[in-house]
Amino acid sequence: MKTYRKLLTKEIDALKQQGCQSSNWDIIEVHPLFNAKNVHRVTFMGNIKLGLLEGTFQLPGGVTQQSMIKDATLHNCEIGDGVYIDRVHNYIANYKIEDGTYIQNVNCIYVEGNSSFGNGTCVAVMNEQGGREVIIYDYLNAHFAYILTFYRHRPLLISKLQDMVKKYSAYVSSTMGYIGKGVKIINTGSIKNVKVGDYTTIEGTQLLENGSINSNVHAPVHIGYGVVANNFIISSGVRMKDGVMLNRCFVGQACELGHTYTATDSLFFSNCQGENGEAASIFAGPFTVTHHKSTLLISGMFSFMNAGSGSNQSNHMYKLGAIHQGIIERGGKTTSNSYILWPARIGAFSLIMGRHTNNSDTSNLPFSYLIENNDQSILVPGVNLRSVGTIRDAKKFPKRDKRTDPHPLDFLNFNLLSPYTIQKMLKGIDVLENLKMTCGESKTYGYQGCVINGRSLHRGIELYHMAIRKFLGNSLISRLTKCSCESDEIIRECLKPDSSIGLGDWRDLAGLIAPQSEIVKLLNDVENDRITNSKQIYDQFEYLHENYYAIEWTWAWEKIKSYYGVNLNSITAQDVILIVEEWKKAVTGLDKMIYEDAKKEFSLSSRISFGLDGNRYVQKVDFEKVRGLFEDNDFVKTVLKHIEDKTRLGDELIHRLKVE
Known part of the structure; x- marks a missing residue:
């Protein structure tokens, strides 16, 4: 607890001589x-507390500032x-500014009225007309938002979840703003009702209004030139620059937005990247990436997705409002100039090429190609399982996780x-088998x-x-890695699941893969x-994530039994060898x-x-100098x-197994 004292008469005289003025010197307190x-040249109004103005700042270019x-x-x-505070062209009002902060050349920074700093903002995600609004707050994660968005068939649940967020928003509301330790605000326009x-x-930013920037020493946030953001929550480790414009958005941990990217009523969760294009009412699950100027993502859910240039979706085939929405499940990719007419649902790890206007649902045929040919949507089931790009994607996502915050909000399964x-x-x-049986x-x-x-159908069955x-x-x-396998009885004991959790269908809650039974519970x-706050919900998400492999085995063993026709009570070493x-x-x-x-x-x-200027030999040598030899390629070696x-x-x- 810091202690303060009133100004001495000689200090008041010195301040006056240095161009300072106050409506009431008696209510100013100092270190x-x-x-x-x-x-120097400071006007004090209202209640003021001043700390010890000692120490220096080391600025770029070797400049030292007292x-x-x-x-x-x-x-x-x-x-x-x-x-350090210098050149505030209007004023700073109603703010607590922590130690070591540097503020220079800003228009104004103020809190007006009672503010929740972006908490409690309603985001009309997935549907521009509303109906799936997510109330954002500081600790929103992808899985909590997934339930708020897609479980509208349980109105009591939605009401209780929204109440949790509203209570938090009321708790953090204040008439005083906050700027934390070690903050830099330079060459910036107006900042209104923002917690920093x-x-x-914050450098060269144009306008920030009604939001929270949840930066910390482990994962600092950088907001750069030309950024305009209204009604937002920005999580730790985020980087935004180059004219980004946001309105009613949540930006998750380690996201990067730049190059005039524009988003309205959208949620971006951890490690998303957005440049040049536009988003409207999207649920961008972790690792949603869009880099191209002509790309529009609208009224859809995506995750672990790469949007090609000119990718577009349409929800405009309506008469009573923009109600159509779409899902591209995890791992989807769109090629240049792809188009999908919503509503549609595309299966996991699928490639979308061309224009599709038939409201496709390929959710039960993952790892497929969806290709346009003569205005038809041609589906090639399972072919992405043999694609080098799919495997590269699976390996790159963990390496591209840029979160450095020791408290991750999203629990991500990369499998x-x-x-x-x-x-x-x-x-x-x-x-596919039913199609064969029905149509011959x-x-x-x-x-x-x-x-x-027909050929693709048979090949899809084989690949699956x-x-x-x-x-x-x-x-x-x-499961058998640490098993001695000395007898069939020991093998059976090692294969026995640790619990019954995991049976039945599983769900992908925007990055968290978990059994439906546990989600329902x-x-x-x-x-x-029995659960009354979001922290308890997050604890359950974390439990499911950390115990994934034990729970996965319960499910896998049940499928081994049905797929291979074996039983835990009678399985033998010979059965295991065959599997x-x-x-x-x-x-x-698959590797071949x-x-x-x-x-x-x-x-x-x-x-x-x-x-370019040579014969076939020069072409070959030039190619090898740039791309290398096939046999030397790192991925090929892998x-x-x-x-x-x-x-x-x-x-x-x-x-x-044979020896024993």
Whole structure:
């Protein structure tokens, strides 16, 4: 608790001589060691507390600046120690400014009335006309927002969740603003009703109004030139610059927005990137990336997604308002100039190419291509499982997680194969087999607004089976890693699930992959007041995330039983060997397809535009100097090593089982 004293008469005289003025010198309080020499041309109004203006700032270019306050008007302010304030063209009013903050050349910074600093703002996500509004607040995460957005069929639940947020918003409301420690605010326009967290940098920003910047020493926030933001929450580690314009938006941890990106009524969760384009009423789950000037994302949910240039969705085929919305499940990609007419739902890890106007639903056929041909939506099931791009994506997401905050808001599962995607493949096999049974052998099959070629249908079934065997084998081998496997009884004991949690369908709650049964239990607890605040909800999300692999095994074992026709009470080492052999074939088979797909990047056609002024030899050498040799490519080496490592892992387990 800091102590203050009143100004001495000689200090008041010194301040007056230095161009300072006050409506009432008696209500100004200062640090016990206050030195008036560092305050010049300042107008004091209302209640003022001044800290010790000692210490220096090291500025870019080697400039050193002494702590001081000059050329400013302060109204109802508490100024910490070691602060620098200079050239406030209007005033700073109703703010507590913490130690070590640097403010120079700003228009005005003030709080008017009682403010919740962006908390409690309603964001009309997914539907421009409303109906799925999410009330944003400082600790919103993707999974909490997912439930608020998509569980409208449970009005009591939504009401209780909204009440939690409203209570928090009321709790943080104040007539006093806050600027934290080590903040830099330079060459900036107006800041109104904004809470500024520790170590934020605001430089060249045009306008910030009604928001919170939740920066901290571990994950500072940078708000740059030309940014305009109204009614917002900005989480730790965010970088925004170059004319970004936001209105009614939540920006999650480590997001990057720049190059005149514009967003309204949108939620961006951790590690999203937005440049040049536009977003309207979107739920941008973690790692939603859009870099291109002509790209529009509108009224949709996305996650782990890359939007190509000119990508667009339309919700304008309506007569009673913009009600249409769409879902591109995790891992989706759109090529240049792709278009989707909402409503539509695209399965996980799918590639979208061309224009699609048939309201497709491919949610049970993940890892597919959706391609336009002669105004038809051609669906190629499962083909993305053999794509080198899909595997690269799976590996790059963890490496691109830029969050440095020790308290992550989103709990992210990066697994390509999980109960969520495998259950989709199992359903996909049923879909494709039923099409065969219903229509017989055919050149084409119609499905959910799409056309599937007969050859693609058969290939899709094969690819899904390979991926299922790979996942189930991975789970089985992981479970037996520390098992002695000395007898069938010991094997059965090792394979016994740790709990019954995990059976049934699984859900992807915008990054968190968890059993539907546990989500329903959580929501029931909220409705019945067994859970009464958002912290308890987050604790449950964290529990499900941290115990994912134990819970996953419960699900995987149940699927092994049905898929391979084995039983925990009677499974033998020989049964395990057969499953591992199937796993080896699946793993190496998929890896070889990926290897062949990677080869295309080094084909003759890929060399076009290389060796500009030479013959074929020059073209070849130029290509190799830029791209390298196929055999030396890091990804290719990784694939070959993966084949070798997995083959050895399977052989070692088989050897142990046979020996014992």
